[in-house]
Amino acid sequence: MEASGSSSFATVAATSTMKDLTDTTKERTIGCKHEASREQATGYNGILECSTCKNVYPYKEDCYWDLTLGSGCTGYSKSTTPYANMFRTALVSFFYERGWRQSFALGGFPGPCKEFEHAKDFLKPVTGGVIIDASCGTGPFSRLFIKSKLYSQVVALDFSENMLKQCNKFMKEEMISDKQQMMVKADISRLPFTSNSIDAIHAGAALHSWPSPANAVAEISRVLRPGGILVASTFMFDVVPLAIPALRIVRKYVSQYLGYNTFLSEDELEGLCKACGLVDFKCVRKGLYIMLSATKAT
Numbered sequence: 001m002e003a004s005g006s007s008s009f010a011t012v013a014a015t016s017t018m019k020d021l022t023d024t025t026k027e028r029t030i031g032c033k034h035e036a037s038r039e040q041a042t043g044y045n046g047i048l049e050c051s052t053c054k055n056v057y058p059y060k061e062d063c064y065w066d067l068t069l070g071s072g073c074t075g076y077s078k079s080t081t082p083y084a085n086m087f088r089t090a091l092v093s094f095f096y097e098r099g100w101r102q103s104f105a106l107g108g109f110p111g112p113c114k115e116f117e118h119a120k121d122f123l124k125p126v127t128g129g130v131i132i133d134a135s136c137g138t139g140p141f142s143r144l145f146i147k148s149k150l151y152s153q154v155v156a157l158d159f160s161e162n163m164l165k166q167c168n169k170f171m172k173e174e175m176i177s178d179k180q181q182m183m184v185k186a187d188i189s190r191l192p193f194t195s196n197s198i199d200a201i202h203a204g205a206a207l208h209s210w211p212s213p214a215n216a217v218a219e220i221s222r223v224l225r226p227g228g229i230l231v232a233s234t235f236m237f238d239v240v241p242l243a244i245p246a247l248r249i250v251r252k253y254v255s256q257y258l259g260y261n262t263f264l265s266e267d268e269l270e271g272l273c274k275a276c277g278l279v280d281f282k283c284v285r286k287g288l289y290i291m292l293s294a295t296k297a298t
């Protein structure tokens, strides 16, 4: 893929339609570290270069932009938790939509189609805007968002290279063209988007996987525009009230050693959103499944 020309590196093309999603528009979606100053970037031969810091961001595996802060550094790569690392393996990425994701039904997850309906309801006020499918995994929701044609731009974002590669495979199998999608490798705790620029962020079954849900939600709040909406699903382990005190003790260790975050009440999630500037908390639940929605305060 060849990206060419010069464009505003840190501006989201909020008004573009899917068919207008050109390579130039893709460049405009992303941002370097100095997002506040809206640098110009030059894209050439599949590499984006920030004209201010000269940082380069490569296009990898013919499918995703590597926009992690460490990309381009020699000898440095960001470490993550054992739980998040598991999703970076080729094996888990391969089996993710071939049984792994389906197993969430045991916990009450109704499955991508029904979950998509829940998300769509929450996201009604931002229809037509730019949506990031954060921690997209192999992209079950990115594909649904694209096919729905309800959003002007869909960015599939994950920290796992192998998940993004699988995501690309499914996109191709489902005849979703390069022009309809953009894939980005990025850390949820450091999103490569301009502050106040994104209409919606969806994060399916991911909150519990993030190394720091608090950092992640704060970062999501930074990039959402006022009135922008976060929709996220996760597991909620409050179904056996008697077990909650024991789980409260155990979860510290699970989080510390594995990087898996256990949520034990709706109040915890609402409090987390509120502390990060996201209000109007709503949720739907079934068994361990919870899908929440919160809006960036205006």
Ligand SMILES: C[S@@+](CC[C@H](N)C(=O)[O-])C[C@H]1O[C@@H](n2cnc3c(N)ncnc32)[C@H](O)[C@@H]1O
Pocket: 080, 084, 087, 088, 101, 134, 135, 136, 137, 138, 139, 140, 141, 157, 158, 159, 160, 163, 186, 187, 188, 189, 203, 204, 205, 206, 209, 210, 211
């Ligand atoms: C359980 S999968 C969810 C996939 C998909 N959204 C779904 O609903 O099926 C969790 C995803 O979170 C991603 N993840 C973990 N840590 C991350 C981070 N720091 N930044 C971005 N994504 C991360 C993993 O790579 C994995 O693909």
